[in-house]
Amino acid sequence: TYTVRFPEPTTFLGDYSFEVIQSPENSLRDVDGLLHILDSAGLGDTILVEQLDERPHWGSSATTPELDPNLRLQSFIGAARRGTTVRLLLDSYFGSSTEEHLNDQTCEQVNAIAFTENLDLRCLSANPTGLGIHNKMILANIKGQGYIFIGSINGTELSHKGNREVAILIQSNEAFDYLASLFEGDWPETILLPVVFNGFSHPANHILISEVLYDPSGLDEAEFIELVNPTPRPINIGYFTIGDALKKNDFEDVRKFPLGTIIQPRETLVIALTAAGFNSNFGFNPDFEVLDSDPLVPNLADDPNWGDPAAILQLANLGDEVLFRDPAGNLVDAIAYGEGFVPGHTTCPLVISTDYSLQRYPFWQDTDQCEYDFREWPLPGPGSLP
Numbered sequence: 001t002y003t004v005r006f007p008e009p010t011t012f013l014g015d016y017s018f019e020v021i022q023s024p025e026n027s028l029r030d031v032d033g034l035l036h037i038l039d040s041a042g043l044g045d046t047i048l049v050e051q052l053d054e055r056p057h058w059g060s061s062a063t064t065p066e067l068d069p070n071l072r073l074q075s076f077i078g079a080a081r082r083g084t085t086v087r088l089l090l091d092s093y094f095g096s097s098t099e100e101h102l103n104d105q106t107c108e109q110v111n112a113i114a115f116t117e118n119l120d121l122r123c124l125s126a127n128p129t130g131l132g133i134h135n136k137m138i139l140a141n142i143k144g145q146g147y148i149f150i151g152s153i154n155g156t157e158l159s160h161k162g163n164r165e166v167a168i169l170i171q172s173n174e175a176f177d178y179l180a181s182l183f184e185g186d187w188p189e190t191i192l193l194p195v196v197f198n199g200f201s202h203p204a205n206h207i208l209i210s211e212v213l214y215d216p217s218g219l220d221e222a223e224f225i226e227l228v229n230p231t232p233r234p235i236n237i238g239y240f241t242i243g244d245a246l247k248k249n250d251f252e253d254v255r256k257f258p259l260g261t262i263i264q265p266r267e268t269l270v271i272a273l274t275a276a277g278f279n280s281n282f283g284f285n286p287d288f289e290v291l292d293s294d295p296l297v298p299n300l301a302d303d304p305n306w307g308d309p310a311a312i313l314q315l316a317n318l319g320d321e322v323l324f325r326d327p328a329g330n331l332v333d334a335i336a337y338g339e340g341f342v343p344g345h346t347t348c349p350l351v352i353s354t355d356y357s358l359q360r361y362p363f364w365q366d367t368d369q370c371e372y373d374f375r376e377w378p379l380p381g382p383g384s385l386p
Contacts (some may be wrong), residue, residue: 221277
C-alpha cells in the first residue's frame with residue numbers, strides 16, 4: 001500500500017500574496033501569473049513540476065513543438081537555459097494503456113534538450129502511489145521567494161484555452177517547503193531515511209526482468225517479458241539473450257538481442273511473442289517480437305548455442321523460467337514461477353487469474369527471492385514502471 005505521508009492538514013499564518021489563475025481568461029497571460037513567474041527564474045533558482053499531463057506540444061498530433069509549442073513547457077526549458085534547476089515528474093499510469101504515451105514523449109524531448117545543452121533539467125514519468133499521479137502542481141523558488149501553483153490546470157492546450165479550469169498562485173516560502181518535501185518523496189530517485197533503516201537494499205547495477213505476463217486472456221500471442229535498466233547509465237545489451245532454456249540442451253528457446261540494443265536509465269524494453277497479439281491487448285507495439293507478425297517490429301533472432309532451434313519462446317502457463325544472460329552466457333537475472341526452477345532463486349507461485357502479471361516491485365530491487373522482488377499484479381503495464 002501507499003502510506004500517506006501527510007495525515008494532518010498544515011496551517012500557515014501570515015500575509016501572503018496570491019493570484020487566481022482562471023482558464024481561459026488569464027492562464028496564458030505572461031505579464032503576471034504563472035508564466036511571468038517562470039520567465040523570471042534564473043541562475044540558482046528551482047522549479048518543480050508534478051503533473052497528470054504535460055504535453056510535448058500543443059495543436060494536433062501531426063504538428064511539432066516548433067510549430068505548436070506547449071507554452072508552459074517552453075517556459076520550463078527557458079528557465080533551465082538561464083541556469084534554473086528544473087525537475088518534471090509526470091504520470092506514467094493513466095496514459096500507459098494508450099498508444100500516444102504523451103508524457104513519455106515529453107520526457108524524451110526534455111531530456112534530449114538537457115543532454116544536448118548540458119542543462120540542469122530532468123523529466124521522469126512515474127507512479128509513486130501505485131494508482132497514478134493526478135496532481136497539477138508547479139513549485140518555484142525564485143530569488144529566495146517560494147511560490148506554489150495548485151489547482152486543476154494541466155499542461156494541455158484544452159486545459160488552458162477550452163476548459164473552465166482554475167488554480168491559485170501563492171507566494172509562501174513555508175508552503176513551498178512543505179510541498180517540495182512531497183515532490184522529493186515522489187521523485188523516484190529519492191530514498192527516505194526510514195526506508196534505509198527498514199531493510200533497504202541498494203538498487204541493482206544491472207538489467208532486470210521487471211514484468212512477465214505468461215497467461216493472457218485470449219490468444220497467447222499477447223505474452224510479454226519486460227526488462228528495465230535501474231541504473232543511472234545507458235546499458236548496451238547487444239548479443240545478450242532472453243529465453244527459457246536453463247541448460248544448453250533443453251528443448252526450450254533462447255533469443256539474442258541485436259548489436260546496439262541500448263536501454264536508457266530507468267527505461268524499459270518489451271519483448272512479445274507477437275507484436276500483433278500484443279498490440280491487440282495493449283494498443284501499441286512492443287520493442288521486439290519472437291514470431292514475425294509485423295514488419296515494423298524487429299524480431300529477436302534465435303541463439304543457436306542455447307536450447308533447440310525448433311522451439312519457440314512461449315511461456316508455459318503451469319510453470320516456466322525466464323533467463324537473461326550476457327554474451328558469455330553468464331546469468332544476469334532470472335525469474336521462475338509455478339513448476340519452474342532456477343538455482344539460487346525462489347520460485348513465484350502461479351498467478352490467480354489470466355491477465356495477471358508478475359511485476360517487480362520496486363522495479364530496482366533484486367534479492368533473487370520472489371516474495372520480496374515480485375508481486376502478482378492485475379493491471380499489467382508493459383513499457384511503464386510502477
